[in-house]
Amino acid sequence: MTAILEIKCLKAEVMSDRGRITLIDDINLNLAAGEVMGLVGESGSGKSVTGLSIMGLIEKPVQVTGGQILFKGQDLRTLPQKEMRSIRGNRIAMIFQDPMSTLNPVLRIDTQMMEVVHTHEAVSKQTARERARDALGMVGIPSPEERLSAYPHQFSGGMRQRVAIAIALMMSPDLIIADEPTTALDVTIQAQILSIVQKLAREKGTALIWVTHDLSVVAGLSEKLSVMYAGRIVEQGSTAALLRRPLHPYTNGLIASLPAHNRRGSRLKQITGTTPSFANMPKGCAFHSRCSFATDICLSSPSLELMEGRLLRCFHPVIEGASS
Ligand SMILES: Nc1ncnc2c1ncn2[C@@H]1O[C@H](COP(=O)(O)OP(=O)(O)OP(=O)(O)O)[C@@H](O)[C@H]1O
Ligand code: SF4
Ligand SMILES: [Mg+2]
Structure with missing residues (x-):
């Protein structure tokens, strides 16, 4: 299988007056096209820093200071900002725990979704709007045509997360990093959202990294597991093999x-x-x-x-x- 993502010896540090502190180090990951991986570890183990590093969204005082992030063979760390922006949201998308990290509270949903399409493709307004509507329908939002003109606060927490997922899926990315997307939701809605993302990713052949502190959430969803402890991968392999032994x-x-x-x-x-x-x-x-x-x-x-x-x-x- 072709590797869609290959991370080699990734390191990120936080810079402070007292010097540098390593947050993640020697992160090595391999993900094939369409493969689903669980990235598991307790709170503070460096899962989000790893996810944000892949997205090129690490901000000061944290810095990625070593290693390679090969996406389809190309090292994202060496890409100019402009090229990274064209990959982000298009070929690689992220779903956050808080959907408001993706959504702008003062803009209508259609404006926001159409903007994503227009950032990456030169299509007519009508085509962009149709794409947005179809994406809302795909994630199970009822009456998507009408809901397009709503604002984020007019959706429940679970529906708002579905909108964020629709945005992540809209450009049919090769890779989605889902960082605890259901932690803030109640259990029934959690299960619905997990299965929607899983189903759509499978249909589109999208590789998925499920980031979670809760192994039971991803044990049944992922083919592969990476276990993190204190900023390092400690074990990585097939989910079945790790669970068995x-x-x-x-x-x-x-x-x-x-x-x-x-x-x-x-x-x-x-x-x-x-x-x-x-x-x-x-x-x-x-x-x-x-x-x-x-x-x-x-x-x-x-x-x-x-x-x-x-x-x-x-x-x-x-x-x-x-x-x-
Ligand atoms: N901007 C920052 N400045 C300083 N330290 C940071 C910063 N961002 C993250 N850290 C530290 O890096 C470590 C790893 O954080 P990270 O958010 O990746 O953990 P996590 O595994 O995602 O945890 P959680 O399950 O709670 O989301 C933590 O100790 C955190 O305090
Ligand atoms: S056996 Fe040693 S190396 Fe292995 S986890 Fe325990 S302390 Fe670490
Ligand atoms: Mg986190």
Whole structure:
């Protein structure tokens, strides 16, 4: 399969008076055309910084300071702003947790959607409006023709997120990065929105990166999983293989805390401890203070290596599986 996205050794740092602090480092990802990947890790692990880096939307004081982001073989980091703007929203789109990150509160939906079309294609107003209407219909917004002339505040939270999704899908991008798009919504609407994005992406052959802190959200949606911890990928491989036999102690802990892995009535197993702060990263493996497999060698940094057909960053892979 052709790689649509290949990220090599990506690094981003925040610059402050006291120097630089690394937020993400040695991020390596591979995504084939039409493939669906879950990017999972607890809050603050660097998922959004990774997504925004791909989009070229990182802002000061954060800076991408190393690595390559190859999109169809072309390094996005070396592209002039103008070319990056023509890719963003057109070939690569992002859906954010808050749809108002995409929507302008003072403009009608048709104005906003038609502007997206006109930024990327020289078509008539009528064609752009028809595209916008069809996109609203596609994401299940009732009476799309009428809703085109509404303002964002006239939609419910779930419907507003559907509009943002319609905008992301409108140009049939090759890649969509969905950064916790359903976290703020109630459970029923969450499920509807996940299945709409998944279905439309499949129909159009769009590759998807689902960013979430909740493994149970993406376990059933993605073919591939990348697990992040403290700004680094710690394990990456096929979802089925990782769920069946996680090799990294952190992935193992995440899976053991999934409801399906716990007997009914028993308490969910949680990973004890908290993520270390970026300003005070411990020496060696960032997970060692929470890891029951840690030994002295873990005070040096494990590198990301190929093992059993997946990428793994750990000196002592788990042998027993998720119930340990
Ligand atoms: N502009 C910024 N300035 C300073 N630190 C930042 C900035 N943006 C992000 N960070 C830090 O980078 C780290 C990673 O943040 P990021 O938002 O990528 O985490 P995340 O995995 O998306 O978390 P969440 O699940 O809460 O969304 C965090 O420690 C965060 O505080
Ligand atoms: S490298 Fe060591 S501390 Fe880190 S996850 Fe593996 S066993 Fe645990
Ligand atoms: Mg985030």
